[in-house]
Amino acid sequence: MPRETNAAKRERAVEFCERLDRRYGPVECFLDYQSPFRLVISVLLSAQTTDAQVNKVTPRLFELWPTPEAMAGASMADVAEVIKSIGFYKTKAKHAVEASQMIVADFGGEVPHTMKELTSLPGVGRKTANIVLNVSFGIVEGIAVDTHVNRIAHRLRLSPKTHEKEPLKTEQDLLKILPHEYWTNVNHQWISFGREICTARSPKCGECPMTDICPSVR
Structure with a gap:
């Protein structure tokens, strides 16, 4: 299988973010806070x-x-x-x-x-x-890579397998691939998707709307 080009990887990553934005729209912070x-x-x-x-x-x-x-x-x-x-x-x-x-x-x-x-x-x-x-x-300097974001990034093969246990390296991989305008929504939208579909155990690949752009299910 030929190695995926960076341009193709970027195109997949952007398409993934676009679909999540249509699915969820702006997602509020999951933690209760007032300041x-x-x-x-x-x-x-x-x-x-x-x-x-x-x-x-x-x-x-x-x-x-x-x-x-x-x-x-x-x-x-x-x-x-x-x-x-x-x-x-x-x-x-x-x-x-x-x-x-x-x-x-x-x-x-x-x-x-x-x-x-x-x-x-x-x-x-x-x-x-x-x-x-x-x-x-409202300052966006990076992407918060928690367990959901890390898991999805690696299932989408947007980050090398060697970085799977190193969230900081996974973040740097995502920052290189995704245009800056997508960074804002990654954390909360990807968490939503990770909880709903791309779960840690028994991901719901059969009902996932991303199977055509996810190399893990090919």
């Missing part, structure tokens, strides 16, 4: 945990500590107690408090607006920063 600060904390908590689980603990969390200033003064043990139903809650409680302290001490209580500054916060990696920049500030 950039609350989004930072919510995304930080969502690592290796479902959005639904995070949305169950954040109402109480933000009732007790609604602002960076409030959470900066919280006890890590108290925060951990509130979020203990989610995975890695002790580490996440530590990061939430320390990130809040840094937002207050280094950024005047305001969530920073750049990738470099956001990723300097404890517990905040590039994926989290991409989501915060995109959703809260």
